[in-house]
Amino acid sequence: MKKTFTIALALILTLTFSTSLSAQAKKYTIAGIVFQEDQFMKTILTGMQDAAKKYNVDLVTANTANQLTKEVSTVNTYAARGVDAICITTLDANAGSIPALQAAYDKGIKIISYNNTLGADFPSATFKSDDANLAAATGRAAAEYIKTKLKGKKTIKVAIVNFQPLLPAQSDSRQNGFWNEIKDLPGVTLVAEAAAWAVETSTKKSGDILTANPDLDIFFGCNDGGTKGAVLATKAANKKAVVFGFDVDKQMVSFLQAKDNILQAVTGQDPYTMGYSSVEAAVKVLDGQSVEKMTIVPGQTLSRTDPKTIEAVAKTLK
């Protein structure tokens, strides 16, 4: 009897121990890959880290520094390491890392894409902004400005600072989303386009555009650097142009609150939600739950005409 009891106890202990081991083994390892060091990507990582903490996930992260080759090798490295899922935004949505990601997927690794839509069907979920719609929201604010502040003006000169060479599809979506909202208004003319996504480059190029078009009425910056550069160049040149833009951060909010009246409105994405939702979706997929294949993460338009909202958003920004 005593022997039977000992064997039973040993069996129970073994079972308990192995169950505990298997529970521990269920702690997922998820890779989060971003492609540059900026506030947008940093906020995505913050969202991923918070989700990882909540769902008790081992999160490993990498920054591919705008290098396609590094992106491919990073995917291969994580695949070789045997992570459970990869959350990624790729530099090229239709080629580039797709074969490497396909190979990872074939090994059983779940793929979640964010920020853009991969040209493949293996991602379990995608979280992205609708760039055209977000830019269109800024475009509507610009249209309102044109109708009220530039009423009766024969020619309304517009310049756009984009990031076409960096991410052509995304840059075009934003540019067209904005432009389509104002292009049919009487007198609206696109007089200059320049590519500059870093603030210092945009300051230079926007200054050049103002030199060529001293009577410019409106700038549109397709990203954060482009928008800030246009604001700073307009201020330095002491011109009357106003700026509409894309992306929100603390400095952008301070420009919206500045007395110089240069920056009028920006529409920001929600990178935190993108990052958080990506890791959350990866966990759900690994747990065998179903997730939405495509989720459009909404953004928010901040306009100088609505200082209360600007104030509220300012409090949430780092």
Next chain:
Amino acid sequence: MSVKTKSLKLQDFMLEGILILIVLYLSFAAKGFASWDNLLNVLRNASTTGIIAFGMTLVIISGEIDISVGSAIAFFGCVAAVLVQNLTGIGWPMVPVMIVAVVTCFVLAILSGMFTGWIRHRFSVPTFITTLAWMAALRGGANLVTGSFPISPFPEWFFFLGSGYVYGIPFQAIVFLVIFAVAYFLSKYTRFGRAVYAIGGNAESARLSGINVQGKRMAIMAITSALTVVAALITSAQIQAGNPTVGAGLEFTVISACVIGGVSLMGGKGRIWGTFIGVMFLEVLLNGMTLLNMDEYWQYVAKAGLILGAVLIYQVRDSRQARA
């Protein structure tokens, strides 16, 4: 120590001639190009690249290279911003805080430059390798100290450095021209300048002729690092923030300007005036192409063509002179 001088010939000013032709063309073709405002605009745009390029010229003439300048711009701008944010946060008044921030950046820069020069001499570690390491470390450091977020703690008066005017001339353009004048004098009329050429020509001969090669190498690298801080402060004042993403790829623009200006990557050859022309060449071209609303991709091609063309011109000229 004697330095061989040669008389300047018309072919030595080929690049200046081409620049004048481009300026004439743009004056007719690009609306707004031929104006006083635009000239000042070009000078202002040229200042960050130019200030560092003068230091880089000395570095390259002495047979070395510094590829960390782009990251250094980001790092020192961020260090200044973080110091200002933290020290004002604990109640320090703004003016002493700004002085502490600026002095700290200069001290760090000069020490890092001297270190690079020292290990180049002491352990024969090529400056390409050391500054490659600095490039990564400083970019990482900029992101570490800021948490990758732009920081805007600077007072309004600081922005004068980046967008202020003195008698109608952009302040940063004045800094650019003053540093050009000092670098020109230093390279042409001082023992230090002659030593830079001698070391670049043949370091061992320079040592045997009594030049303190180690000291000079340390000084050259430190001067360039200090000039990078000047550019970093101007950039931070211009963008009103310490931003870890600024200056990406700037090292190649700076080196391109030197090469276009006739500075030989083999060392021993080059002029500060040439670098000035190289910087202006690049900026005039970029300014003109933007005014012409030229496609960005064509701008890349034009820039590449310019660099290659300039190097070919110098090669042809040098081989003709060698044959003569």
